[in-house]
Amino acid sequence: VRPADPEESETGAWIGHPEAELFLAEQRKGVRQALDRLSTQDQEILHYSFVEGDGLEIIASKLGIPYAAARKRKSRALERLKKMFVRMSQKGRP
Amino acid sequence: MKLSDDGDDGVNMVCRTVEEEDVIERYLAGRLSTNEAEAFEQHYLECQKCFADLQLQHATAIELTYRPVHSLHLHRKPWALSLQWAAATVAVLLLVAGVLYLRPHEKTQVPAQQIAAAQRPSAAVLEQLAAVDQIPSYIPGLIRGGETNPALIKFQEGMTLYSAGKYADALAPLKQAEGLDSLQSLPIPFYLGIAYLVSGDPQEAIAQFSKVPRENAYSEEAHWYLSKAYLKSRNFSSARTELQTVESLHGAHSAAAHDILQQIKNY
Numbered sequence: 001v002r003p004a005d006p007e008e009s010e011t012g013a014w015i016g017h018p019e020a021e022l023f024l025a026e027q028r029k030g031v032r033q034a035l036d037r038l039s040t041q042d043q044e045i046l047h048y049s050f051v052e053g054d055g056l057e058i059i060a061s062k063l064g065i066p067y068a069a070a071r072k073r074k075s076r077a078l079e080r081l082k083k084m085f086v087r088m089s090q091k092g093r094p
Numbered sequence: 095m096k097l098s099d100d101g102d103d104g105v106n107m108v109c110r111t112v113e114e115e116d117v118i119e120r121y122l123a124g125r126l127s128t129n130e131a132e133a134f135e136q137h138y139l140e141c142q143k144c145f146a147d148l149q150l151q152h153a154t155a156i157e158l159t160y161r162p163v164h165s166l167h168l169h170r171k172p173w174a175l176s177l178q179w180a181a182a183t184v185a186v187l188l189l190v191a192g193v194l195y196l197r198p199h200e201k202t203q204v205p206a207q208q209i210a211a212a213q214r215p216s217a218a219v220l221e222q223l224a225a226v227d228q229i230p231s232y233i234p235g236l237i238r239g240g241e242t243n244p245a246l247i248k249f250q251e252g253m254t255l256y257s258a259g260k261y262a263d264a265l266a267p268l269k270q271a272e273g274l275d276s277l278q279s280l281p282i283p284f285y286l287g288i289a290y291l292v293s294g295d296p297q298e299a300i301a302q303f304s305k306v307p308r309e310n311a312y313s314e315e316a317h318w319y320l321s322k323a324y325l326k327s328r329n330f331s332s333a334r335t336e337l338q339t340v341e342s343l344h345g346a347h348s349a350a351a352h353d354i355l356q357q358i359k360n361y
Binding site: 023024025027028030031032035043046047049050051053055056078081082085 | 116119122123125147149150151152153154155156157158159161231313345346
């Protein structure tokens with residue numbers, strides 16, 4: 001599902017399309033399963049980044065680690081999430 | 095942000111910039127400038143990889159919002175956690191020892207009904223079970239361009255107030271948006287339900303949550319918050335039905351739903 005073309009759509013907004021909503025629900029199911037399999041450390045850094053909206057400097061200071069380490073840790077957490085998500089999606093296929 | 099120039103007409107963005115500059119997180123958090131957001135939108139509409147990343151991170155941002163924070167032990171050092179466990183273990187042992195010491199030697203028969211009544215949670219505990227610990231945050235749509243849609247304009251007006259914690263103030267614009275949204279394409283009933291619930295009107299919240307369609311991205315949360323609204327109204331039978339649905343979905347609230355079901359089983 002791709003976001004509708006703003007010129008073709010009434011609202012042009014992702015949230016405004018039932019098809020996208022369905023896709024998002026499906027996506028969230030896979031993400032949830034993937035998150036369940038991530039370590040607490042990975043979940044923690046993703047929480048700071050996505051829920052608290054922290055930049056890497058803040059994340060680094062919260063975790064008490066250097067900026068470069070925070071960047072690496074976050075990027076690895078995202079990679080693992082992506083891999084796990086793909087694995088979960090393939091598992092769910094008939 | 096470093097963007098490669100594309101003459102006077104605008105800017106182009108490349109995948110490397112998206113990755114190195116945390117563009118997706120900043121886009122989702124609304125922290126990009128209009129030019130940057132437009133450049134990214136232009137890019138992801140043509141780049142399958144970045145679009146897939148955006149979709150995944152959008153779903154992740156929403157899913158993480160519903161994940162209980164306490165399970166992450168944020169900011170805690172490992173030794174602090176061990177100390178807590180040690181303290182909890184000592185407390186439990188002392189409690190068990192105390193109960194064993196004080197327990198009467200002769201058992202008395204207590205009617206089952208009395209046991210059930212005694213096991214019912216107090217009014218204060220019920221209030222706690224019905225409380226909304228975490229109010230769902232709102233992540234705006236990913237593409238702009240709906241400026242002419244009156245329903246979307248009202249919805250966004252309401253959600254701005256909602257995001258600022260002004261739930262009672264958000265009710266009027268959201269109600270107006272609901273009236274204008276003839277296609278029922280916006281997640282208005284869900285957020286109206288939340289706004290009513292935290293504003294102290296569980297009956298209206300129940301009416302709104304009941305409108306959230308099944309198979310909607312918000313349906314699982316709608317069942318969860320609907321159960322909270324029923325608990326607030328002391329409608330235990332309906333709360334139980336909703337909690338059983340939440341439990342069966344094995345989502346973020348499944349364990350909490352199970353716990354509440356155990357606590358209200360005698361109602």
